[in-house]
Structure formats: C-alpha cells, structure tokens
Amino acid sequence: MADKKNNPGNLPGGNPGNKPGNNLKPGGNLKPKFNSYWIIGIILLVMIGIQLLSSGGGLKEIDSNRFFQILKNGDIEKLVIVNKEKVEIYIKPDKLADPVYDDIKSQKSNTVLGQTVPQYYYSIISQDVFVKELNEVMNNLPSDNRPSYTTVTRRNYLGEIMLWVLPFLLILGIWIYMLRRMGGGGGAGGSSIFNVGKSKAQIFDKDTNVKVDFSDVAGLEEAKIEIREIVDFLKNPKKYTELGGKIPKGALLVGPPGTGKTLLAKAVAGEAHVPFFSMSGSDFVEMFVGVGASRVRDLFKQAKEKAPCIVFIDEIDAVGRARGRNPNFGSNDERENTLNQLLTEMDGFSSNSGVIILAATNRADVLDKALLRAGRFDRQIHVELPDLNERRAIFEVHLKPIKIDKSVDVEFLAKQTPGFSGADIANVCNESALIAARKNKKMVDRQDFLDAVDRIIGGLEKKNKIIKLEEKRTIAFHEAGHATISWLLEYANPLVKVTIIPRGRALGAAWYLPEERQITTTEQMLDEMCATLGGRASEELTFNKISTGALNDLERITKQAYAMITFFGMSEKIGNLSYYDSSGQQDFAFNKPYSEKTAETIDEEVKTLIDVQYQRAKTILKKKKKELEQLADLLLEKEVIFSDDLKQIFGKRPWSTSTEEELPKHPKPIKKSTRSKKEKEEKDPVAEKKSSNKVDQDEKSG
Numbered sequence: 001m002a003d004k005k006n007n008p009g010n011l012p013g014g015n016p017g018n019k020p021g022n023n024l025k026p027g028g029n030l031k032p033k034f035n036s037y038w039i040i041g042i043i044l045l046v047m048i049g050i051q052l053l054s055s056g057g058g059l060k061e062i063d064s065n066r067f068f069q070i071l072k073n074g075d076i077e078k079l080v081i082v083n084k085e086k087v088e089i090y091i092k093p094d095k096l097a098d099p100v101y102d103d104i105k106s107q108k109s110n111t112v113l114g115q116t117v118p119q120y121y122y123s124i125i126s127q128d129v130f131v132k133e134l135n136e137v138m139n140n141l142p143s144d145n146r147p148s149y150t151t152v153t154r155r156n157y158l159g160e161i162m163l164w165v166l167p168f169l170l171i172l173g174i175w176i177y178m179l180r181r182m183g184g185g186g187g188a189g190g191s192s193i194f195n196v197g198k199s200k201a202q203i204f205d206k207d208t209n210v211k212v213d214f215s216d217v218a219g220l221e222e223a224k225i226e227i228r229e230i231v232d233f234l235k236n237p238k239k240y241t242e243l244g245g246k247i248p249k250g251a252l253l254v255g256p257p258g259t260g261k262t263l264l265a266k267a268v269a270g271e272a273h274v275p276f277f278s279m280s281g282s283d284f285v286e287m288f289v290g291v292g293a294s295r296v297r298d299l300f301k302q303a304k305e306k307a308p309c310i311v312f313i314d315e316i317d318a319v320g321r322a323r324g325r326n327p328n329f330g331s332n333d334e335r336e337n338t339l340n341q342l343l344t345e346m347d348g349f350s351s352n353s354g355v356i357i358l359a360a361t362n363r364a365d366v367l368d369k370a371l372l373r374a375g376r377f378d379r380q381i382h383v384e385l386p387d388l389n390e391r392r393a394i395f396e397v398h399l400k401p402i403k404i405d406k407s408v409d410v411e412f413l414a415k416q417t418p419g420f421s422g423a424d425i426a427n428v429c430n431e432s433a434l435i436a437a438r439k440n441k442k443m444v445d446r447q448d449f450l451d452a453v454d455r456i457i458g459g460l461e462k463k464n465k466i467i468k469l470e471e472k473r474t475i476a477f478h479e480a481g482h483a484t485i486s487w488l489l490e491y492a493n494p495l496v497k498v499t500i501i502p503r504g505r506a507l508g509a510a511w512y513l514p515e516e517r518q519i520t521t522t523e524q525m526l527d528e529m530c531a532t533l534g535g536r537a538s539e540e541l542t543f544n545k546i547s548t549g550a551l552n553d554l555e556r557i558t559k560q561a562y563a564m565i566t567f568f569g570m571s572e573k574i575g576n577l578s579y580y581d582s583s584g585q586q587d588f589a590f591n592k593p594y595s596e597k598t599a600e601t602i603d604e605e606v607k608t609l610i611d612v613q614y615q616r617a618k619t620i621l622k623k624k625k626k627e628l629e630q631l632a633d634l635l636l637e638k639e640v641i642f643s644d645d646l647k648q649i650f651g652k653r654p655w656s657t658s659t660e661e662e663l664p665k666h667p668k669p670i671k672k673s674t675r676s677k678k679e680k681e682e683k684d685p686v687a688e689k690k691s692s693n694k695v696d697q698d699e700k701s702g
Contacts, residue, residue, distance in 0.1 A: 018648030059121045060104055060602040067122045071137055074145030074590050077149050080118070084127040084330045090147075095319075127340035132454045142657070203277055208224060212266040219390030219422070220260055223381050226251065227264060230356060231272045234308050246380040249347060251359035252316075255366040256422030261360035265312045266382065268358065275309035277302070281318030284338045285551040292319065292338030299475075300345040300355065307354030316359040322368045340367060365582060386419055387516065388414055394422050398429040413449055416496075428452045458503035459512065465502045472636065473501045474539060475508040478549055480632040481538025482510045482531060485617055486626055490655050491527035492564070499640045507549060511513075522570050529557050530613040530620075537617040555615075570577045571605045574598070624650075 060069075067089070070076055075095040080088040091101060096119075100155070104119045124130040138146050203587075215223055233240060234248045238645035240247065253261040269276035284292040303311050319338045346357060359377065361367065372375065380548065386394060391414040399410070417425060431452035436444040479498045486492040500508045536550040564570040567580040579593050592599065621628055627649050634641055634649075 003614040012284055026641075039452050059118060062089075062122055064118050067120075068133075068137055070120075071134075071147070074141060078147050079129070079149035081124075081127060081149060082154055084151075085123065087122045087124060087142040087149075089120040089122060091119045149551060203275060203306075205281070211270060212263065213270040214267045216397065217260060217263055217267050219386045220264065220383060220389075220395035223253070224265060224267075224384050226379060226381050227268055228271075230310075230358075234272055234274050234310070234356065237308070238544060242300055247354075247356065249355075249375060250359065250377040251379040251381055252364070252372070252377040253358065253360040253381050253383055255362060256421060257362050258384060258421035258660070259383045259385060260422045261362075261383050262314055263422070265314070265358055265360060269312070270308060272310055275303075276304040277309065277311045279311070279313055279318070281313055281315045284319045284342075285335065292334055293341035296338060296341040298305060300347055303355045306486045308356075309354065310356050310358055312358040312360075314360050316371075317361045317363045317366055320359075320361070320367045320371050322366060339371070343370055343376065346371075384522055386420060386425075388418075391420065391425060395429070398426050402433050403443050405443040407446040407451060408444065409446070410444070416450070416513070418455060424456065428458060431455055433577075454503075454511070455678040458506060458509045460503065462502040465506070467502070471507075472500065473632070474543065474547055475549065476632045477538045477542045477628070478547075479510055480628055480635055481506045481536075481617070481621060482532035482644060483534075484538070484628050484631060484650070485534035485620055486510075486512065486531040487529060487650050487653060488620055488624065489527040491521075491524040492531040493528065494653075495643050495646060497640060497642045498635065499634055501639050506552075516673055522564070525560065525564060525570075526613060531612070532557050532620065533610070533614045533617045535622055537614060541618060541621055541625070541630075542632075555573070557610060560605070561609050562602070564609065565602050565605050571602075571609075573601055 036136045069086075070089070070091075075091055075098075077090045077092045079090070082088060087114055091104075095101070096104075101119070134149065134215070136183075214228070217224060230248065230251060237247060253264060255261055265278070269278070279299065284295050299311065300392055303309050319335055319342065321335060321339075323339065338434050357377070364372075364380070372380070393409045395413050399408075413428075417428065422430070428449065429452075432444050432448040435451050435455070436448045439448075441448070462538055479500055483537060486495050493514045494511050496511035498508075498510045504508055532553045536546060539546050540552070565574055567578055569576040569578055596600075630649055631646070638645075
C-alpha cells in the first residue's frame with residue numbers, strides 16, 4: 001500500500017489521486033511545465049543585460065568642475081572621446097587608493113576580460129570646444145602629468161539591432177495574444193484563428209454520458225414514436241435494411257417555443273448510445289467569409305469518421321432561411337453559402353451512410369424548400385402544445401422534486417393551464433415553490449399554484465400603487481363589463497376571476513378558461529369579440545365617456561376582425577377568399593395581393609363587424625345594468641371576485657360545462673372593508689399628487 005504521507009492527493013488542496021497531466025513528481029513536488037516562450041524571454045533578458053553593460057552602466061558621471069580638478073591634480077592616465085558625445089576618464093592605478101576616489105570603490109576591478117576600463121565619464125556638447133579647453137589646461141601642467149587623449153567612433157550594433165527588433169517582437173506578441181483570445185472561445189473549433197473553420201459541435205459519446213432519456217420527456221407521444229424509430233434504426237439497422245428499406249437521412253422537429261424540441265434531442269442522445277454531435281445554427285455564422293461552409297464540411301467529416309452517429313442542429317433557421325429572401329439585394333450572403341454547403345453535405349454527390357441529421361426550429365415557414373425535401377429531411381415531426389393528458393404528465397414530471405400538499409390535484413392543474421407549453425408548466429411549478437417559500441410554508445398547496453399561474457399570465461400584483469377613486473371606479477366598471485358579457489354569451493370563454501388590483505402594466509385583469517378546440521366557428525369568434533368590447537361599452541353606458549384603458553382590447557379585436565375578413569373568408573362581400581400566405585413570400589412583396597377597391601371593402605367590413613358587436617355589447621349591458629352595477633360595487637369592495645360571485649348575481653349559466661364546475665373559488669372568506677362610505681369618497685391629497693390624470697395603461701385579459 002502506498003504511503004499516504006507522500007501522496008500529495010491526500011493533502012488539502014493537493015492533486016486528488018495524482019492524476020496525469022498535473023506534472024507531479026513522485027516526491028510530491030510540482031514540476032514546472034516547459035513553455036517555448038521561456039526561451040524567448042531568456043534571450044531578451046540576455047540581450048538587454050549586454051546592452052546595459054556595453055553602454056557603460058558601471059561608470060560614474062562627473063561634472064566639469066571635478067573633471068578639470070582631477071586633470072589639474074595629474075591623476076588621469078588617459079582620455080578617450082567617444083562619438084564626440086562623452087569622454088571616458090581612466091584614473092592612474094596608483095591614485096585609486098586616494099580617499100578622493102572613494103565613490104568608485106564599489107567597482108570590483110579596473111579590468112574586465114583583461115582590458116582596462118574607465119572609472120568616470122564626462123558628457124560634452126562639442127568636441128572642438130572641449131579639446132580647446134583641454135589644451136589650455138594641459139599646457140599649464142608638467143609634461144609628465146599630461147594625459148593622452150584619443151578620439152574613437154563606436155557603433156553599438158546590439159543596441160541598433162534591439163532598436164529595430166524590439167518593436168517587431170512587441171507587435172508579434174500582441175498579435176499572438178489576440179489570436180489566442182479570438183480562438184479561445186471557439187470550443188471544439190480549436191484555440192487559434194487558424195482553426196476558425198473547424199466545427200464547434202459538442203460531441204457526446206460513450207465517454208460523455210447524457211442522463212436525459214425518453215422517461216424524462218412527458219407527453220409528446222406521437223413525436224417520441226417517430227424519434228424512437230430513428231434510435232432503433234441506429235441500433236438495429238439490419239431489421240430495416242433486410243426488407244429493402246433505407247435509413248432516413250434526417251428529421252426536422254417543428255413546433256412553438258418551449259414545447260420540448262431540444263429536450264427530445266437530448267433524450268435521443270441519452271438513448272441512442274452512438275456518437276451525438278450537438279450544434280446551434282448560429283455557430284455556423286461568422287464574420288469571416290467562407291467560415292460557415294468550412295464548419296459544415298468539418299462537421300460532416302467528423303460525423304463520417306464516427307458513423308453511425310446523429311448530428312443535431314438546433315435553431316436551424318439561422319442558416320436554413322430560404323435563399324433570395326435576404327435584404328442584401330445583389331450582394332453575397334454568407335448564410336446562403338453555408339446553406340448551399342449544408343444541402344450538398346446532406347444529400348450531394350458523396351454519400352453520408354450512417355449519419356442522421358436532427359434539426360429543430362419554430363419557424364419552419366422561412367426554411368428553404370430544398371432543405372425540406374425528401375432525401376434531406378425525410379420526416380417533419382410536429383411538436384405541438386400539450387393537450388390535457390400531456391399537461392398532466394408534464395406536471396407529474398416537474399412536481400417530483402417539489403414538496404406538495406394533499407390539496408394539490410394534478411388533474412385540476414392541468415385543466416387550469418390550457419395553452420401552456422412544457423416550459424410554461426415548469427415555470428409554474430418553480431414559481432409556486434418560490435411563492436410558498438416566500439410565505440414561510442412547509443408545503444406547496446393548491447393556492448400557491450393558482451397564484452403562480454396568475455403571476456405568469458398577468459404579472460406581479462402592485463397593491464401599493466396609488467389610484468384615485470374615480471379611476472378605480474372606471475376600472476371596476478370596465479372589468480365588470482367584460483365579466484357580465486362573457487357570463488351571458490354562450491360561446492364566450494368561462495370566467496375564472498376578475499381583479500382590479502394592478503398587475504404588471506395592467507390596471508385590471510380578467511382571467512378566462514378557454515375551451516380546447518381545434519377549429520373555431522364564426523359565432524364563437526363574434527361572441528369573444530363582443531365580450532372583449534364589453535369593457536369599453538360599460539364605460540360609455542355608466543360614465544357617458546370613454547378612457548384609454550381599452551387599448552389592449554381594441555388592438556386584439558382589430559387584428560381578429562381583419563383575420564376573419566382577409567384570412568378566414570367570413571365576409572359576404574369579400575366571399576370565400578383568403579389572402580393569408582403560409583410561405584411568407586408576401587413579407588418581401590412590394591404590393592398587396594388585392595386591389596385598392598378591395599382594400600376599401602375590407603376596411604368597411606372590419607368597421608361594420610366591430611360596430612355591430614359593440615352595439616350588441618351595449619344592448620346586453622343595458623338589459624343587465626342593475627346586475628352590472630352590483631358586480632362593479634362588489635369589485636370595488638373585494639377587489640377580486642370569482643365565478644361563484646357571478647353565479648350569485650346572474651345565476652347559473654345554462655350552457656355551463658364540467659370544466660366550469662371546477663373553476664377556482666375564493667381561497668378564503670374575504671373580509672368586507674371596514675371603511676365608511678364617507679371615508680372611501682374622501683380624496684387623499686398624496687394620491688392626488690402621485691396618480692396620473694387618466695388611465696394610460698393597457699388592460700389585459702387572460
């Protein structure tokens with residue numbers, strides 16, 4: 001057994017297990033890693049040292065007074081005028097012991113490599129002036145004390161070389177540093193700019209385990225069936241090739257955001273047990289020309305070497321956009337070059353046997369037709385929003401790590417979240433846990449989940465927002481108008497709750513539980529439009545004036561009305577015509593697909609449609625004005641009302657469904673306000689100052 005005392009892996013902060021690559025000697029000492037840059041650094045230091053020595057770094061400079069004093073004393077052996085700039089002074093050896101020269105005692109010897117070296121130097125401005133002064137002094141000296149002087153020209157070749165080489169070395173060092181920084185974020189593509197054309201795909205193989213499998217993907221049963229076949233193709237290819245079938249070359253996952261396309265690809269990586277290349281479409285796009293195509297070639301080269309394998313390209317619309325639809329008219333487009341290379345690699349002259357391409361996008365309408373043809377992406381797997389059963393399964397997956405109370409019913413939660421994607425449901429579960437923790441609860445109960453749904457749909461409550469009483473009454477009657485008409489119309493969505501507490505940008509909000517249907521009739525759309533206009537109609541009937549609070553309502557019904565006329569053919573004057581373009585080509589057209597006369601007819605039909613529904617809403621509210629006022633007063637008192645409150649005022653809906661019977665009720669009895677009527681009507685001067693003079697926020701409906 002190895003001695004633990006000598007094992008640095010057992011020391012705090014040491015190398016665990018003495019793994020290779022950590023450069024540890026058996027004794028536990030760190031072995032410095034050799035780097036080629038050390039040689040360059042040593043050479044530079046040596047050159048700088050020689051330069052300093054050769055430039056007289058050990059000489060002491062003196063002024064003119066001391067120079068001429070030494071000269072008059074007769075202590076100078078000889079003088080050397082160097083480059084007409086300075087004079088090197090050689091002191092007689094027998095005079096160096098005098099106390100006058102104590103300042104140069106630090107010099108170890110007056111000879112270096114057998115040659116005599118000067119002790120002082122004196123800088124001159126002009127050689128002629130210096131020689132003249134020197135001769136005047138020397139003429140007064142005895143002949144035996146007159147030093148000899150010579151003039152020499154020295155060239156510092158090393159200094160000149162350094163002067164030229166150092167800037168280039170500095171530029172070279174900066175360039176290498178920039179190249180390393182540019183290539184440092186390249187991931188698998190390399191660590192320098194010379195590898196910029198390499199693929200950045202992440203490789204998952206037997207050494208890299210992916211822990212996600214199909215059991216972690218709730219719902220998406222139809223999509224998982226087709227994906228399982230692809231995994232089975234790779235595991236048992238003979239099962240299909242014996243019958244003459246060919247393995248599909250690619251599958252495209254299409255669906256709205258958050259439905260689980262990338263999660264499905266991760267499950268394939270965990271189930272297939274073959275090399276899996278994962279890459280984003282934006283990884284092909286680079287500022288350099290030709291890099292995208294080069295990365296595509298390198299990606300498929302690696303994939304062919306490890307076949308059979310799977311290549312997953314997420315958000316393929318980044319490079320797969322239809323050619324000829326770019327804004328750079330007539331110019332070269334790097335994305336088109338990348339797409340051309342991708343098309344060639346997927347189904348070109350050379351074969352890609354054993355390489356299956358998976359791709360994901362939520363914008364299949366903008367992809368190039370050549371990319372979608374059979375032979376490249378043989379299958380288009382649609383990953384849609386989950387239905388009721390799928391939402392239940394998704395809730396069960398995301399509720400596993402959460403401590404839930406017995407009051408939480410998964411079936412109820414699934415019914416309360418129509419239109420939610422898998423990512424939305426995961427957010428609901430996480431938000432409910434945060435809400436429960438904020439309230440210091442030990443378990444997450446049903447009300448926490450309902451609050452989480454409200455938080456995600458409408459935003460955070462702003463209970464401290466100061467609103468004037470007049471504005472609050474306007475908001476209450478606006479929301480009461482929505483609630484009244486939606487309760488009285490057959491095809492309007494069932495109401496969940498209404499609130500006049502500000503949430504997000506909305507001053508008030510109404511939550512509905514839309515029916516899950518695949519097609520919508522004209523009557524259903526008209527009832528929904530009428531209910532949306534109920535807020536504006538209620539304001540006009542009650543106050544004989546309108547406000548800006550209906551902005552969001554008007555925007556939605558205008559879009560809906562134009563869709564009914566121009567897309568769905570629900571107009572007698574326009575007829576069964578649709579100007580909807582599923583290919584998206586109209587986005588780049590310079591003219592509309594209909595004439596100006598037809599455009600005028602469309603505008604008239606839209607206005608007529610909205611006016612009729614607005615008058616219908618006013619008629620309904622006039623008949624139920626007493627109930628409308630009662631509902632608005634209840635809103636002002638409680639601030640939040642539920643469907644059971646409307647049932648007490650209007651009675652049970654004759655066309656109520658089983659879903660409406662399970663709508664959320666009051667979480668707990670709401671205490672009535674203890675403020676008197678006089679106190680409610682009293683104006684607060686602080687509120688007057690802080691609140692706006694008009695309702696300038698959008699009113700939202702769930």
